[in-house]
Amino acid sequence: MPRIRPAVALAVLFLVPACAQPQVDQASLVRVLSVLADDSLRGRAAFSPDAMRAADFLADEFAAIGLEPPAGQEGYLQRFAVYSVTADSVAVMLNGRPVDPANAAVSVSAAGIDWTQETGPAPTLVGRDGNLMDAWRSARGTDALIVADPAHAESFARIRGFLARGSRSTSPEGGSSTAIVLAAGPVTSYAVRATARTAETPLANVVGTIPGRRADEIVLFSAHYDHIGIVRPVEGDSIGNGANDDASGTAAVVELARYFKAAGRPERTLLFAAFTAEESGGYGSRHFSEQLDPDRIVAMFNIEMIGKPAVEGPNTAWITGWDRSDFGPILAAAVEGTEFRFYADPYPEQNLFYRSDNATLARLGVPAHSISTTPIDVDTDYHQVSDEVGTLDLEHLAATVRAIAAGARTIVSGEATPTRVAPETLER
Ligand SMILES: [Zn+2]
Structure with a gap:
């Protein structure tokens, strides 16, 4: 490709509207991550007021980005109750x-x-x-x-x-x-x-949308914002901050919302969901899945723990349930030519496909997969008080969010549609 002279490049910049050049911004990603993982939110345990405060914060973020509440819902909080x-x-x-x-x-x-x-x-x-x-x-x-x-x-x-x-x-x-x-x-x-x-305990998911040209084809980006809350103290620290699990994924969902909002009206409708109670029963994603026809969801990008590089190295992320649809191969193809690589979950023995909110939607036929980079076999911070922002690699986090945005391109544009998951082949 010929080198563009600066004057021409400048002209090109002015011709292209600002909204056509969305960027994943590491600073805004880290800001959201840091609020969620801060001690003041006390580990965001579902069924606690701390989780509701996290939900309110996320709703404010969705409002600031300019997402719309999903049809039939007032505001961004998708409220429901669980009875103990x-x-x-x-x-x-x-x-x-x-x-x-x-x-x-x-x-x-x-x-x-x-x-x-x-x-x-x-x-x-x-x-x-x-x-x-x-x-x-x-x-x-x-x-x-x-x-x-x-x-x-x-x-x-x-x-x-x-x-x-x-x-x-x-x-x-x-x-x-x-x-x-x-x-x-x-x-x-x-x-x-x-x-x-x-x-009766009130719970809430946080859900916002960018309506696309195709109202009945939804691309879902999700993560769970709850964590394990207050746990047994270790050296005076009793807060399970859940910076990696899953403030990292939740911050990614917010940043992807910002990114796609800046990209202008998408072809497919985009839904951004921060689920509650993943760590305690999966109630959030279950309630979410009952509020819309799952056949309308073309793909679910569930983002789980992307704050630490995978053992396979930087600029890589793995996808659970790789063989259950061609979601993974589509993402892999979409980032071909970049330095980033998506590949199959390297820990099949850990059953991770079933251990997050994607499984709830997958059982309804949705190509619903978790994307992660966590070195779960060697990570000593998982579900510990030490899962704090200081243990994360923030450059890696931003690179992974960029790769997810790039990997989602052909699905968002309608050029690619993952095959459905066969629910009858899944464990219940
Ligand atoms: Zn998690």
């Missing part, structure tokens, strides 16, 4: 005799439990040689009564501690009940009664 249900009073009769409350553990639906052998589930017996943990795991999500031989006292105590924390449900009536009783079988008759106490 704990058992209040528990009474169990077995074969006509009351069971010592210390030998009964329950988790209740919001309606509570009122079972007898006629109205309740058939009891599952776990004998001396059985496996209580397995029985409990396979009963999850269903109404179940498990009667376990006293030989399983140790497992029982562990489950009891877990159940005491209560259960969560997205509907005020929803959920199932489980009762576990430590007693020798067989069971000829029983009665289980428990009342439930329900507390």
Whole structure:
């Protein structure tokens, strides 16, 4: 290509409108990252006011960029509630005799439990040689009564501690009940009664859009803004800042919104989502997925932990579920000729495709993948109080966001459309 003389170059600059030259700005990326990971947000635990403060901050960012709230939503906060249900009073009769409350553990639906052998589930017996943990795991999500031989006292105590924390449900009536009783079988008759106490916790995703020419073809950029909050102190520090996990991805989503807004009206409609409660049940992405027809989502760029270079080296990022659609190959082709490379998740044994919000959308058929650079096998800061901005490589972060913007180009323009994921091939 011939060298352009400065005068001509200047003329070209003036001819091209400013909006045609979007830039990923490392300074604005780092500003958003630093606010999210600051001690004042106390680790952004979902179900805490700290996460809601983070949501308000992100909503202000979306407003400043000039995103629009998605259709049917007032403002950028996509509000919903999760109901925490704990058992209040528990009474169990077995074969006509009351069971010592210390030998009964329950988790209740919001309606509570009122079972007898006629109205309740058939009891599952776990004998001396059985496996209580397995029985409990396979009963999850269903109404179940498990009667376990006293030989399983140790497992029982562990489950009891877990159940005491209560259960969560997205509907005020929803959920199932489980009762576990430590007693020798067989069971000829029983009665289980428990009342439930329900507390409603408000949660919110933050969602904004840039409407494209094609309203029914959506490209989704997402990350989770929640983290693990306050944890066991290490040398006086008890705040899990979650700078890499996933303030880095959330800052990337904000920066990509700024970038694409500056690029003018896109062909496809762009949606930017910061999810809540990824770290505690995936409630945010699940609620999000129920607010629109997933068939309209052409691709989901879920960005998870891009603040540290991958073990494969700088200017590389990996994509989970590479073989499940041709999303990965499309991104790889879009950055060909640059120094950046996208490739398949190098940690298949860690099941990362299923360990973030993309899986919720993938199960609905969306080509939904997580993009990450985290050296998860050697990283000592993951889910530790030391996941702070100071441990990140900010040049790498900016380079990765630039690569994602470049990698998304053909999907945003409508030139490329990833194949759908086959939901029936996915683990539930
Ligand atoms: Zn994460």
